Amino acid sequence: MTNILEVDKLNAGYGKSHILFDVSLNVEDGTICAILGPNGSGKSTVLKTIFGLTTVYSGSIKFKGNNITGMEPYKIARLGIAYLPQVDSVYLNLNVRENLMMSGYILEKNEIEERIKYVEEIFPVLKEYRDRKVYTLSGGERQILVMAMALIRQPSLMMFDEPTAHLAPKIANQIFEKIKELNKSHGITVVLVEQNVKRALEESDTAYLLVSGKVNYYGPSKELMANEKFGKLFLGL
Ligand SMILES: Nc1ncnc2c1ncn2[C@@H]1O[C@H](COP(=O)(O)OP(=O)(O)OP(=O)(O)O)[C@@H](O)[C@H]1O
Numbered sequence: 001m002t003n004i005l006e007v008d009k010l011n012a013g014y015g016k017s018h019i020l021f022d023v024s025l026n027v028e029d030g031t032i033c034a035i036l037g038p039n040g041s042g043k044s045t046v047l048k049t050i051f052g053l054t055t056v057y058s059g060s061i062k063f064k065g066n067n068i069t070g071m072e073p074y075k076i077a078r079l080g081i082a083y084l085p086q087v088d089s090v091y092l093n094l095n096v097r098e099n100l101m102m103s104g105y106i107l108e109k110n111e112i113e114e115r116i117k118y119v120e121e122i123f124p125v126l127k128e129y130r131d132r133k134v135y136t137l138s139g140g141e142r143q144i145l146v147m148a149m150a151l152i153r154q155p156s157l158m159m160f161d162e163p164t165a166h167l168a169p170k171i172a173n174q175i176f177e178k179i180k181e182l183n184k185s186h187g188i189t190v191v192l193v194e195q196n197v198k199r200a201l202e203e204s205d206t207a208y209l210l211v212s213g214k215v216n217y218y219g220p221s222k223e224l225m226a227n228e229k230f231g232k233l234f235l236g237l
């Protein structure tokens with residue numbers, strides 16, 4: 001059992017605005033780790049910091065044992081981390097296929113074709129809609145495209161920021177199923193920021209609860225689900 005990601009006593013923020021305080025977080029290879037917490041608690045900032053998009057004051061981030069603290073995002077991406085931000089990151093005026101090609105631009109041409117076939121097998125809807133402009137797709141279909149665009153680069157760790165936000169429950173379920181499939185069948189480790197706390201706990205192996213930029217709790221998701229105080233606070237039980 002090895003940790004693919006090790007975050008140790010991280011202090012980080014935006015310029016002088018200190019947001020994360022001594023955040024430590026370990027993600028075991030092949031697992032799903034949920035990051036939960038109220039609005040503004042720093043969940044997105046954790047993902048952005050791992051991906052090299054904020055200012056780190058102290059602490060360290062290791063990926064597969066290598067120190068990536070302060071590394072540029074494109075280098076972090078090349079090492080095998082995919083970051084799927086909260087906002088839509090697709091090109092609306094391009095079609096599905098063109099979007100997939102854009103995200104594979106660092107690859108050789110024949111390699112791109114191979115990888116597009118690979119993601120079309122996982123997400124058949126993208127094959128069906130390959131020539132459709134992305135602005136004609138539904139929210140759920142766009143989220144699938146975002147996942148496929150990240151997969152093109154064959155990451156070993158995928159970090160999702162609220163992948164089911166604004167989606168109908170049925171569509172959100174499909175996204176959760178796909179995330180599980182990526183984890184179970186393709187061996188991809190997942191860090192998942194979710195506002196659907198109950199579902200996130202059901203789908204994850206471990207969970208971290210952030211409050212005001214600090215880790216308030218961490219442990220097996222099952223334990224958090226059974227925790228009465230937590231249930232009252234976040235699950236409405
Ligand atoms: N680019 C930025 N510059 C300065 N402060 C920021 C920036 N982005 C976020 N913040 C601040 O950092 C804090 C944590 O924000 P963050 O987006 O990480 O929270 P979150 O837990 O993801 O919230 P939500 O559940 O609403 O997505 C907030 O106080 C926010 O105002």
Ligand SMILES: [Mg+2]
Nearest residue numbers: 043044045086
């Ligand atoms: Mg956020």
